[in-house]
Amino acid sequence: MLAMNYRGPFRVRAAQKPIPEILHPSDAIVRVTRSCICGSDLHLYHGLVPDTRVGMTFGHEFIGVVEEIGSDVQNLKIGDNVIVPFNVACGKCAFCKQGLFGNCHESNPEATAVGGIFGYSHTAGGYDGGQAEFVRVPYADVGPTVIPDWMDHDDAVLLTDVVPTGYQAAEMGGIKQGDTVVVFGAGPVGILAAKCAWLFGAGRVIVIDHLEYRLDFVRKYAQCEAYNFRSMKDPVLFIKQTTDWFGADVCIDAVGGDASGSALQTITGKKLLLQAGSATALHWAINSVKKGGIVSIVGVYGPTDNLVPIGNVVNKGITIRANQASVKRLLPRLIDHIQAGRLNPKEIITHRVPLEEVADAYHIFSAKLDNCIKPILIPPS
Ligand code: NAD
Ligand code: ZN
Secondary structure: OEEEEEEEOOEEEEEEOOOOOOOOOOOEEEEEEEEEOOHHHHHHHOOOOOOOOOOOOOOOOEEEEEEEEOOOOOOOOOOOEEEEOOEEOOOOOHHHHOOOHHHOOOOOOOOOOOOEEEOOOHHHOOEOOOOEOEEEEOOOOOOOEEOOOOOOHHHHHHOOOHHHHHHHHHHHOOOOOOOEEEEEOOOHHHHHHHHHHHHOOOOEEEEEEOOHHHHHHHHHHOOOEEEEHHHOOOHHHHHHHHOOOOOEEEEEEOOOOOOOOOHHHHHHOOOOOOOOOOHHHHHHHHHHEEEEEEEEEOOOOOOOOOOOOHHHHHHHOOEEEEOOOOHHHHHHHHHHHHHOOOOOHHHHEEEEEEHHHHHHHHHHHHOOOOOOOEEEEEOOO
């Protein structure tokens, strides 16, 4: 089969690979019909995630048709069209039972925190991903969810990650009626976090990024305010000024690799290397949220130790909430929101690329070329 193949930092290609087989009675084999490239894939692509092995196939956002099922699988049948959550989750451990599917203990017992993730290095279980024609889906009775007949498959593929992640970012923010919510990052995750903030009753939503085309998009798509941090002297000051010096009620960190340059360098005097996550945006969020406010983090942080202004967290009485999204827990209500027309995720798809051209798609998405917001990959039919 054709599959995305990692060769090393900034080097990926489409290559032939054996079709995966059922390894456990609870597995299914899914024939992929669409997959996406995510901001999280860019951390792998940039070589920032430890133990990302050459030859691995990325892709944790995919939908497809059930091709084969193991002898224990009860909830799926061959031919079902399924949304496959990015979390590989056993459904039985103490964490899954609490709905923490992103922190499953069985699917990645070696890691200290994260559960298994499709196509996300051996630190997340080493599962091959769905940027391929076929993928092995472990615990097939747990994650995969049949796509409703009425649903557009472009919406369905975005339910595997970025819609639940944006929604969970807003949910973790504990947004109350009339709250001012600031979202850092206008990538797919930040755009959907801004959109979902209204569903929780936000009174004002502000998005901060530096890419004008994404700011233009989010203004229209999420009907929010959007500002360029490069045209501000200091985003923290700006947010304070625009909130009567109180600060935002909720700040959401939905940043991928930091693009701010030297802001944190100025604070710490240390030179920062390219990194996953943005310590700068985290500073901005902590320093611009009001006293007693909530900072919700869904941006992925490569180094597990980061410089956080913990004194300000304590003195202001801030609550910090963060996690990988638990996709399966959120799917029923997100499907309802789409059916009711309150969410229209597919509008963020800007590029539709044949899987053969996966290298171009990574380059365009990584370098933010051609007004790219969300690229999807189409396997050969
Ligand atoms: P993306 O790379 O498309 O978008 C990130 C945006 O952040 C870009 O538009 C970039 O210009 C902007 N940015 C960079 N530095 C900034 C700064 N200092 N302040 C404000 N904006 C800044 O990525 P994406 O697909 O939207 O993903 C965003 C993040 O969410 C990534 O870190 C990704 O790994 C993470 N993620 C987490 C989960 C989860 O479950 N927690 C799921 C999916 C993605
Ligand atoms: Zn993703």
